[in-house]
Amino acid sequence: MLALSVHNLSVQYQQQKVLENIHFQVPKGSITGIIGPNGAGKSTLMKAILGLVPITKGKVDVLEQPFTQQKDLIGYVPQRSEVDWDFPINALDVVLMGRYKHFKRFRPISKQEKDLAMTFLKEIGMEKYATRQISQLSGGQQQRIFLARALAQNTPIYFMDEPFAGVDAATEKMMIQLMKQWKNDGKTVIIVHHDLQTVQEYFDHVLLLNKKTIGCGKTSDVFHPQNIERTYGGSLTFPPSIAGSSL
Amino acid sequence: MITEWITLLESPNFRWVMIGSLLLGFSSGVIGCFVYLRKQSLISDGMAHATLPGVAFMYILFQNKSLPVLLIGATVTSLLATSFIQMIIKQTKLKTDAAIGVILSVFFGFGILLLSYIQQNMSGNQAGIDSFIFGQAASIVKNDVYTIGVVSLLVLLLTVIFFREFYYTTFDFTFSKGIGIPVKWVNGLLFSLLVAVIVIGIQMVGVVLIVALLITPSLAARYWTDSLGKMTVISGTFGAISGLIGTISSSVIQNLPTGPMIVLTASVLFFISLLFGSKRGMVVRRLAR
Amino acid sequence: MTTYTLWIIITGCLVGFTCGISGSILVLRKMAMIADAISHTVLLGIVLAFLVTQSISGFPMLIGALVIGLFTAIFIEMLHRTGIPSDAAIGVVFTSLFALGVVLISFVGNQVHLDVKHALMGEITFVPWNQLMIAGESYGPVAVWMLGIVCILNIVMIIIFYRPIKISTFDPAYAKLIGIPVGFIHYLLMSMVSLSTVASFDSVGAILVVAMLIVPGATAYLLSQRFLLVIVLSGLIGILSAISGYIVASFWNVSIAGAMATMTGVFFVFAYLFSPRQGVLVKKIQHKKSKVRVS
Numbered sequence: 001m002l003a004l005s006v007h008n009l010s011v012q013y014q015q016q017k018v019l020e021n022i023h024f025q026v027p028k029g030s031i032t033g034i035i036g037p038n039g040a041g042k043s044t045l046m047k048a049i050l051g052l053v054p055i056t057k058g059k060v061d062v063l064e065q066p067f068t069q070q071k072d073l074i075g076y077v078p079q080r081s082e083v084d085w086d087f088p089i090n091a092l093d094v095v096l097m098g099r100y101k102h103f104k105r106f107r108p109i110s111k112q113e114k115d116l117a118m119t120f121l122k123e124i125g126m127e128k129y130a131t132r133q134i135s136q137l138s139g140g141q142q143q144r145i146f147l148a149r150a151l152a153q154n155t156p157i158y159f160m161d162e163p164f165a166g167v168d169a170a171t172e173k174m175m176i177q178l179m180k181q182w183k184n185d186g187k188t189v190i191i192v193h194h195d196l197q198t199v200q201e202y203f204d205h206v207l208l209l210n211k212k213t214i215g216c217g218k219t220s221d222v223f224h225p226q227n228i229e230r231t232y233g234g235s236l237t238f239p240p241s242i243a244g245s246s247l
Numbered sequence: 248m249i250t251e252w253i254t255l256l257e258s259p260n261f262r263w264v265m266i267g268s269l270l271l272g273f274s275s276g277v278i279g280c281f282v283y284l285r286k287q288s289l290i291s292d293g294m295a296h297a298t299l300p301g302v303a304f305m306y307i308l309f310q311n312k313s314l315p316v317l318l319i320g321a322t323v324t325s326l327l328a329t330s331f332i333q334m335i336i337k338q339t340k341l342k343t344d345a346a347i348g349v350i351l352s353v354f355f356g357f358g359i360l361l362l363s364y365i366q367q368n369m370s371g372n373q374a375g376i377d378s379f380i381f382g383q384a385a386s387i388v389k390n391d392v393y394t395i396g397v398v399s400l401l402v403l404l405l406t407v408i409f410f411r412e413f414y415y416t417t418f419d420f421t422f423s424k425g426i427g428i429p430v431k432w433v434n435g436l437l438f439s440l441l442v443a444v445i446v447i448g449i450q451m452v453g454v455v456l457i458v459a460l461l462i463t464p465s466l467a468a469r470y471w472t473d474s475l476g477k478m479t480v481i482s483g484t485f486g487a488i489s490g491l492i493g494t495i496s497s498s499v500i501q502n503l504p505t506g507p508m509i510v511l512t513a514s515v516l517f518f519i520s521l522l523f524g525s526k527r528g529m530v531v532r533r534l535a536r
Numbered sequence: 537m538t539t540y541t542l543w544i545i546i547t548g549c550l551v552g553f554t555c556g557i558s559g560s561i562l563v564l565r566k567m568a569m570i571a572d573a574i575s576h577t578v579l580l581g582i583v584l585a586f587l588v589t590q591s592i593s594g595f596p597m598l599i600g601a602l603v604i605g606l607f608t609a610i611f612i613e614m615l616h617r618t619g620i621p622s623d624a625a626i627g628v629v630f631t632s633l634f635a636l637g638v639v640l641i642s643f644v645g646n647q648v649h650l651d652v653k654h655a656l657m658g659e660i661t662f663v664p665w666n667q668l669m670i671a672g673e674s675y676g677p678v679a680v681w682m683l684g685i686v687c688i689l690n691i692v693m694i695i696i697f698y699r700p701i702k703i704s705t706f707d708p709a710y711a712k713l714i715g716i717p718v719g720f721i722h723y724l725l726m727s728m729v730s731l732s733t734v735a736s737f738d739s740v741g742a743i744l745v746v747a748m749l750i751v752p753g754a755t756a757y758l759l760s761q762r763f764l765l766v767i768v769l770s771g772l773i774g775i776l777s778a779i780s781g782y783i784v785a786s787f788w789n790v791s792i793a794g795a796m797a798t799m800t801g802v803f804f805v806f807a808y809l810f811s812p813r814q815g816v817l818v819k820k821i822q823h824k825k826s827k828v829r830v831s
Contacts, residue, residue, distance in 0.1 A: 047421075050421075050425065051424075052421050052424060071425075071427065072427065074425065075425070076421065076422060076425040078419065078421050078422060082419075082421065083418070083419060084284070084418070086619060087284060087417075087418050087475075088284075088469065088472065088473050088474055088475045088478050089418055089473075089474075089475060090473060090474070093474075097415055097418075097419070097422065097423075097426070098426070100411070100415065100426045100427075100428070101426065101427065103411065105408065106408070133473035149422075153426065283621075283624050286621050286623055286624070287623075288621075288623045288624045288626070288627040289569050289623045289626065289627060292627060335808070338808075338816050339758055339808065339814055339816075340757070340758075340814065341563075341754055341757065341758070342566050344566055344567070344568045344569040344623075345563050345566070345568040345750065345753075345754045345757075346754075347568070347569065348563075348568035348569055348571070348572055348746070348749075348750035348751075348754070349568075349750055349751050349754045349801070349804055351572070351746070352572070352746040352747035352750055352751060352797060352800070352801075353747060353751060353797060353798065353800060353801030353804065354801075355746075355747075355797070356744065356747050356793070356794050356795075356796070356797020356798050356800070356801070357794065357797070357798045357801065358794075359656075359657055359791050359793065359794035359797070360785075360790045360791050360794030360795050360797075360798050361790075361794075362791070362794075363657075363790045363791030363794055364788065364789075364790045367789050367790065368789070380656065381638065455576075455634070455656075456631050456634070456635055458627055458631060459627065459628070459631035459632070459635070462624050462627045462628060463627075463628050463631065463632070466620065466624055466628055502642045502643075503639065503642050503643075504638060504639070504642060506635075507634075507635035507636075507638040507639045507642075508635075508639060510631050510632070510635035511632070511635045511636060511639055514628070514631070514632035514635065514636075517628060517632070521618075527619070529618075
């Protein structure tokens with residue numbers, strides 16, 4: 001079964017083509033990386049799929065139904081830079097946002113919901129920081145909080161935009177482990193990523209993107225030097241691991 | 248002096264005005280928190296200045312000083328100004344601050360032009376129209392307080408009902424959209440509440456300084472708490488105190504304009520908070536180092 | 537035209553030109569709202585100068601305005617450094633200082649011809665009456681002298697520091713790298729704005745000053761991309777707004793300052809619609825033409 005399938009998706013911004021005829025599929029229960037150079041339109045693609053950026057044409061299906069009917073099945077972790085870190089909100093409140101659908105109007109948030117949010121914080125090792133204002137957390141801790149919010153949403157599909165940017169090694173490792181666990185539970189994770197070194201280790205599927213689809217499929221099939229060179233336009237020196245492995 | 252105080256407090260009209268200033272201060276302090284966190288301080292300044300030609304125009308049109316009529320005019324020009332600002336940002340290379348500056352000064356200048364037209368060419372009782380520039384509590388009558396009070400209470404009620412939506416969309420717009428909050432409606436509602444507060448505030452505080460009643464209390468409140476819920480209550484309280492002190496002092500002391508006194512009170516509260524605030528005040532930060 | 541109206545028009549033109557050239561630079565530096573803030577707060581400087589000297593002669597007023605103008609800029613910067621977003625910092629500083637100025641005026645206002653309304657709208661019609669008298673002879677209105685001096689000062693500063701101003705406006709990081717005193721240039725411009733404001737204040741009041749500082753600069757920026765041309769155009773648009781504003785005001789018998797501010801807006805709308813490269817209507821027409829060619 002396909003978790004996500006994108007047909008002929010194009011995005012234009014003031015007569016400039018940002019994405020052209022993007023075409024790709026993501027099978028259910030996979031961890032898929034969206035890979036490409038700066039300005040390739042990775043974040044834009046993610047936002048276009050989620051309906052956060054208007055698309056000029058194209059079709060997006062989620063779990064083999066049109067996206068508009070399936071919105072509730074998607075959890076989204078935005079780029080870290082998109083949040084005002086001085087905002088008066090603490091870690092627990094961020095996680096609680098993920099439970100929005102379960103809140104009742106005119107009533108304060110229930111004890112059960114709060115306890116539930118705490119268990120998610122525990123799962124990522126952040127229960128001690130529940131009442132910390134978010135600017136008083138390290139980059140890695142901040143990212144963990146947003147991961148916990150995604151956990152709280154409990155959706156079958158997750159989209160993450162550069163989740164490892166500005167994150168310490170321990171957190172990155174923990175996050176990847178958590179995602180692999182999700183995968184085993186049958187969930188699908190789609191990640192915008194730019195570190196070529198870790199692609200083979202993290203993702204079982206990749207989409208190579210540079211305004212157009214360069215390649216899409218299993219990492220072992222698609223992620224080879226010719227495709228990478230086509231994606232990065234030859235301006236890249238390969239990390240030794242990849243260059244060595246297949247040349 | 249003391250007898251003045253007593254006669255003042257005994258005057259029923261003044262009691263009404265005090266209630267009005269209290270409610271207005273509280274509701275603008277609450278809405279101001281969202282304005283501040285959404286970084287809309289300057290655009291709301293532009294909106295406030297832009298109400299002046301609306302007020303003057305309605306007066307010319309209907310020769311009527313009834314508050315609701317004038318406030319409809321204020322709302323229209325203020326909305327017009329906002330959409331002009333957005334048009335300029337979207338269609339030219341001018342940035343937000345220049346766009347706001349252009350619209351603010353031109354609308355206000357045109358308002359002054361209309362006011363001078365009223366003074367030159369219209370007979371009858373036009374006193375009170377130019378009190379919209381700096382605000383004049385003395386010009387407020389019981390009926391005006393009804394308008395101010397009802398709108399303030401409505402603003403507060405809607406904020407309580409939709410607090411979570413306002414909160415979440417302000418903090419993380421894209422995520423809010425993702426979890427199914429109708430963000431367009433929420434933004435529209437919050438914006439309407441902002442317009443409402445500005446419009447009912449101009450008579451008491453004046454178009455030039457009403458923006459201070461929105462942002463100064465909320466800025467001050469931020470120094471006392473890291474929770475948005477508490478911040479809105481503290482900010483509302485600061486706003487209410489400012490409204491009250493400003494109104495009383497300007498009524499007791501001759502010639503003292505109401506708006507600037509309200510704003511000055513809010514500023515004093517801000518500086519106290521900046522220095523001694525329990526969460527981020529300068530003293531606390533020094534000690535923490 | 538009598539000499540009386542001539543003096544009024546000259547005053548208006550000087551305001552337009554002086555504010556136009558200094559304001560345009562601020563618009564280019566994306567600091568239009570700081571100009572707005574300073575033009576409000578110099579009122580406090582004027583009142584303080586009066587409280588110290590007990591007179592409202594030109595020179596102490598200029599000093600008072602300069603001090604408070606710079607203080608405003610520094611204060612905003614300081615608050616911004618403590619983590620307050622710059623728009624809120626601007627808002628809180630200018631409203632506080634302006635409110636203080638207005639409140640102080642209402643205390644001392646009875647003793648002088650300064651009052652709140654005057655500060656806001658100015659009294660350009662009084663300008664010709666207040667002549668500079670030296671040894672019993674009159675040398676033209678004081679306001680014109682003050683504006684003239686500030687205007688020349690602005691021009692001289694722009695000429696002397698033209699290159700540093702230009703480079704630090706377009707690329708502050710690069711300017712710093714090649715050793716341009718970016719901070720000094722910043723406060724130099726703030727001083728120019730403060731002086732322009734205070735010199736204009738007496739005749740046209742705060743509103744027109746804001747309009748003259750921001751709108752002609754924004755208009756000129758829509759018409760041209762070149763730094764020098766934007767400055768010169770902005771000055772000229774300031775003058776045009778002043779003259780046409782005066783005509784409008786005398787025709788309908790309305791506030792001169794208000795009419796001049798309104799006219800800056802009219803010129804802005806023209807540029808917005810018809811600017812050769814930037815104009816919204818012009819773009820639309822070109823867009824249509826290109827479509828026709830394709831089909």
